[in-house]
Amino acid sequence: xxxxEFSVIARYFADVGAARPDVELGVGDDAALLTPPxxxxxxxxxxSLAEGSHFPPLTPPAILARxxxxxxxxxxxxxxxxxxxxxxxxxxxxxxxxxxxxxxSGLDQVARDFGVRLVGGDTTAxxxxxxxxxxxxxxxxxxxxxxxxxxxxxxxxxxxxxxFQQSDGKxxxxxxxxxxxxxEPPIAQGLALRGIASGACSTTGGLAHSLGRLLEISETGASxxxxxxxxxxxxxxxxxxxxxxxxxxxxxxxxALCFTLPPQRRxxxxxxxxxxxxxxxxxxxxxxxxxLRCRLSDGTELAAMNS
Ligand code: ADP
Ligand code: MG
Numbered sequence: 544x545x546x547x548e549f550s551v552i553a554r555y556f557a558d559v560g561a562a563r564p565d566v567e568l569g570v571g572d573d574a575a576l577l578t579p580p581x582x583x584x585x586x587x588x589x590x591s592l593a594e595g596s597h598f599p600p601l602t603p604p605a606i607l608a609r610x611x612x613x614x615x616x617x618x619x620x621x622x623x624x625x626x627x628x629x630x631x632x633x634x635x636x637x638x639x640x641x642x643x644x645x646x647x648s649g650l651d652q653v654a655r656d657f658g659v660r661l662v663g664g665d666t667t668a669x670x671x672x673x674x675x676x677x678x679x680x681x682x683x684x685x686x687x688x689x690x691x692x693x694x695x696x697x698x699x700x701x702x703x704x705x706x707f708q709q710s711d712g713k714x715x716x717x718x719x720x721x722x723x724x725x726x727e728p729p730i731a732q733g734l735a736l737r738g739i740a741s742g743a744c745s746t747t748g749g750l751a752h753s754l755g756r757l758l759e760i761s762e763t764g765a766s767x768x769x770x771x772x773x774x775x776x777x778x779x780x781x782x783x784x785x786x787x788x789x790x791x792x793x794x795x796x797x798x799a800l801c802f803t804l805p806p807q808r809r810x811x812x813x814x815x816x817x818x819x820x821x822x823x824x825x826x827x828x829x830x831x832x833x834x835l836r837c838r839l840s841d842g843t844e845l846a847a848m849n850s
Contacts, residue, residue: 548666551638555647559661560629560654566662575662577628583680588618590747594671604642605649607673612653613726615677617745617798620733622686624679626657631664632674646673657730681737689742692761692803696741698827699812701732702799704750704791705778726798732823735815736802743802749793754801755835767827767837769845788845792837803829 557570567576579585590611592598598607612629619626631650635642654661659677729745736743742761744753758764769788778791804812816823827837837845 547638551643552666555643556631556661556664556666559647559651561658561660563627563658563660565627566660569660569662570664575628575630577662577678580680582683584622584624584683584686586619586622586624586679586681586686588615588622588677588679589674590614590618590677591672591674604646605652608646608649609653610726611673611675612650612657612677613728613798614745614747615675616657616659616679616728616730617726617747617800619677619679620729620798620800621743621745621802622679622681623733623737623740623743624681624686625734626659626677626679626728626730628678629654629659629661630676630678631661632667632672632676633664634667634669634672636668636671657728685737687736687740687743687802689744689757689760691741692757692763692829693741693805694763694829694831696803696805696829697809697825698754698765698767698801698803698829699823700746700750700773700799700801700826701729701823702797702821703773703775704746704797704799705775705794729798729800729821731819732800732816732821735812735819736800739808739811739815740802740804743800746797746799746801747795749795750797750799750801751792751835751837752795757801757803758829758833758835761829762833764830764833765827765835766830767835768840769837770840771824771826773822773824788837792845801826 552570565578565580567578569575592607592611594600615629616626650661733743742757744757746753754765772791774782774791781790782788812823839845
């Protein structure tokens, strides 16, 4: 993409997102030069979306921008980080100015909403694939860290599972359809976890998968109460029709946060969430026995938790 790469970058990527005083040099030079605040850890989250694997051809570029942004930021949220900078790796077959314009303005809008600046990237020729790296800060020592999860800690979920999925309630993201509405990054929910949550994960890989990984790291297990899971109407309807829990438990591309909390932090958590629009639901408890178990209210254990 040698001929017009520079004009493409200048036109579509030089001024995306909010202006920030901590960006010494952004897009245009070689490496970006950035000033992280002292006393903070840098959190980095990534989302790669490849045509044909994660989204169907002709997905509107603005939707793609918002979805990639939401997923990358949801990883920051799981570290209770404040988002600051983005980098973008873009490969596309040909320079398609219509696509670039729509992607760039979609990303600009959502990045401004969250005070985030696009500070660099790379642009190459190839199959359509968009990778966003999000960078943010969390005061040192205040990020949830799965190594601190202990038996007896409570398991919580923010938001609602399946809120952002196709109207058929079945097949995200590849099904020949497109995302009807992209996810919202749970940044405010993540900030509310600072200093109190023992571990946290975004559910972009599916609840069972993401929580399962947290529990593996801490060498613990958990029991979930299936009837406590907050489900979107489409998921509820689906469940009523076929009784199959695999979908709510394994659905990818949700940006709800799952986290664990020492029980003595319960009141502090409730206080912090009273100021937030998102709900926060206790869905289970950490146990010493490894593995993830999920029970219905009558005590029946569900099989096949992980995809
Ligand atoms: P070249 O590949 O020709 O050496 P670079 O890859 O160094 O050019 O890109 C030049 C500048 O443009 C760098 O600051 C880089 O971070 C930025 N850049 C390139 N592609 C993108 C992109 N898709 N989004 C944001 N910035 C980009
Ligand atoms: Mg390059």
